[in-house]
Amino acid sequence: MAVSKDKIRNFSIIAHIDHGKSTLADRLLELTKSVALRDMTEQILDDMDLERERGITIKAHAVKLDYTAEDGEIYELNLIDTPGHVDFNYEVSRSLAACEGAVLVVDSTQGIEAQTLANTYLALDHDLEIVPVINKIDLPSAMPDEVAKEVEDVIGLDCSDAPRVSAKTGLNVEQVLEKIVTAIPAPKGDDSLPLRALIFDSVYDSYRGVIVYVRVMDGKIKAGDTMLMMQTGARFTVVEVGYMRAQSMEPASELCAGEVGYITASIKTVRDANVGDTVTLATNPAPEPLPGYRKVLPMVFCGVYPADGNDYEALRDALEKLRLNDAALSFDPETSGVLGFGFRCGFLGLLHLEIIQERLEREYDLDLVTTIPSVIYKIHMTDGTVVEIDNPTHYPNPANIDYCEEPFTNAHIYSPSEYVGTIMDLCQSRRGVFKGMDYITKDRVDIFYELPLNEIIYDFFDSLKSRTRGYASFDYEICDYRRSNLVKLDVLLNGDIIDALSFIIHSDMAYAKARKIAEKLKDNIPRQMFEIPVQVAIGGKVIARETIKAMRKDVLAKCYGGDITRKKKLLEKQKEGKKRMRSFGSVEVPQEAFMAVLKLDDN
């Protein structure tokens, strides 16, 4: 039985990474007895291995909690989880669109961080009621008063009665539930209007097809209805509707306006259930769809190739499945002279890229080679046309280029003030333009830089973390394209260009980068039977070179009666090893060498 609308609360939890969002969610599940204690594993909402290992939430999840409030009434709380990382603003945005309120968790030992602000502004954009919560007050270094004041000063939220909790120990967490009931408004919406339900997430289930997660804004939906996707026009007969519980799906007779739940309808193709689309009923369609999400385009591109060419189809299937749950992922077939057939994939950022790559390898058991990430460059040709390229292979002949433009970002770095010097050095070395610096408190600063996106996508975040012992946080958004002096670097092994290793870079950085790449290749390509020159060139001009010396010793000195089968096995192993190498002309390069070049860092 659906509860009355004024007893429903739909909310998200937003926080900077590591501020305790998932732990708080776990406590809420416990307090509402949504999960039997014996089934509690840590961070139950993060059910992908990767999420638990990295301590981040990648995908939005939702769960319905039943809470008996102090007023004696039972409330239906729908918690819609959001990812914390800057790469996933898009997913945050779509989760927030399904809510009326958001719980903002701030770590009382850290204070406001980059993503605290970014996510808060997103929530305010969606007109959400924000409930601040000061977390980790059990730690000796907690400064709840200071942090509460920081939140008031910087964000302008009243923190006078903000719950001060320890999600870890459970201290005061019940105050959060009460605050959700009292501060967050009940959903509006009219059951009698034509159905409009927002798809905020979907998962593929091999038995039921696509399971669509929706927030019903108006109207009702039940099994047997013919649903209509307003964007794609696809129609399906609803098989089941229900609520998401922490550990199961709970079928319901219908979903009404204001509620959060799931729909299954034997939806087979992923493109028929786009996240952000509006579900209505074919018999009584709504005149207008709900406003769609802010369309987010992939910003970082790289080639993804199967290590074994036979896995091309498997890779395509895996990418299709991932795209089902990840609207921000794009891919198109491409071919490389050395890597064969693969896909040009677009990602929100480098973390997104790494996560997709790891999921492909872990969940789909694929062995991959990825090329150096690239951003989208705008190349203005001498004939007045503009070419956009995200793949260095398509870089035109420099003689025909008038000028190039690259994307720039507005970047904010939040850090203890003692690291200002090293952060500015880093940004300066990445061609950053200093725009300003604000003291949030007397020893914490917000440093504002304009940084070229292609300087951020390699290893900026790692460098920032290591320079500030993990204390700095970072957020960015694309601002504009700017004219820039770019060149294309080519890598040559034994005289042959390795197309998969080419990339575009600012000319000031070219020499240093070229030297580093040459060194990395030299260190990671095993010695072979002949000497291999490694060269990095701009056009025909070699700007860095190294030499991989010829292998001197690879011999089985003793081979008598008992050694022959051993030698045969060794031969088979070496043959197998040869197959795993990528042949570049006469040179064989192991995958590790590729990865080493792709992961160029400052160390």
Place this chain on the structure above:
Amino acid sequence: MAKGLYIHIPFCGSKCPYCDFFSIRPTDELIEKYTLSVCKALKNVPYEFDTVYFGGGTPSQLGADNICRILEEARVEAKAEITVECNPSDCCEENSFDFSALSKSGVNRISLGLQSGIDTERKALGRRAGVKEAEAAINRAKKAGIDNITLDLMLGVPGQTADTLKESVNFCVSSGAKHISAYILKTEEGTYYYKNRDKLNLPDEDACADLYLECCELIERSGMRQYEISNFAYPGFESRHNLKYWHCEEYLGIGPAAHSFIDGKRFYYPRDIDSFMNGCAPVNDGDGGDFEEYAMLALRLTEGLSDKKTRERYGFGIPKKIFDRAEKLTDIGLLNIDSGRIYLTKKGFLVSNSVITELLT
């Protein structure tokens, strides 16, 4: 056709720090039981042998009398080459190991584990006896009428230099040895050397390669000729037994971990002395003797892989693709092709695993 016979003696007085071979410390009782087991295993063997090789382990630990007893059980041709491996420390003293008895039983070749002509290097290799003892052992063998003597040398020993290597080679040549085996030391997993490889001052890849090339040159200056990756001899003194392995010919191996190749089948006794002495049968190790195996072994020899001999043995010649691949490696000096024969150079021997893989993949 007569076959080769290999008798494995899995006894050692002490374990050398670089060695991962199967061996145990013998007792009189064990020696007797083992001798009887080998004799029993040979009893109904229907083959004739034209080479016999007692290897180990340390065959000299078995005692000359027991080696003679074993020889009596095998059908050995009159002109057979019969080799016994010896540890100098077992046979340097008067009235120790009885070379005369061996000689009378037909043993005509002695292989001595010299390893190095420098006492400090021998010590680093865990060898008990010094160079003087080795010299004494050689002289005792010669006195007993066995002058076909081969010495083992080790390359890449901790602290080894071009100069100490020269001294070792000079010792071998002046001792009157007819044959030298020079092995590049490989640190096998599970050995003391492997565990301590970072502390041992072992020559690196380049230094080992240089030592090898230097060694080949030094030995050949004496008039010996290299005939296999690690083997050198005066003409006519090449090891007939070992050539059977590299020519992919038949041999029977007796003893734990000893391998055999007969009638196109490879098989071996498990690496366990008790199961051998209890009469456990050999284990199948699959088919052997196909062209790939033949080529892999032939390419270890200076004579190399011959199109003509391949044709005689298999009815087809060396496949064209192998010639094509070989052609590319001639330019970088790893092998030569000469009238239908592919043979590796010394530089090629050093990287022979890669060369053979390249040719056969």
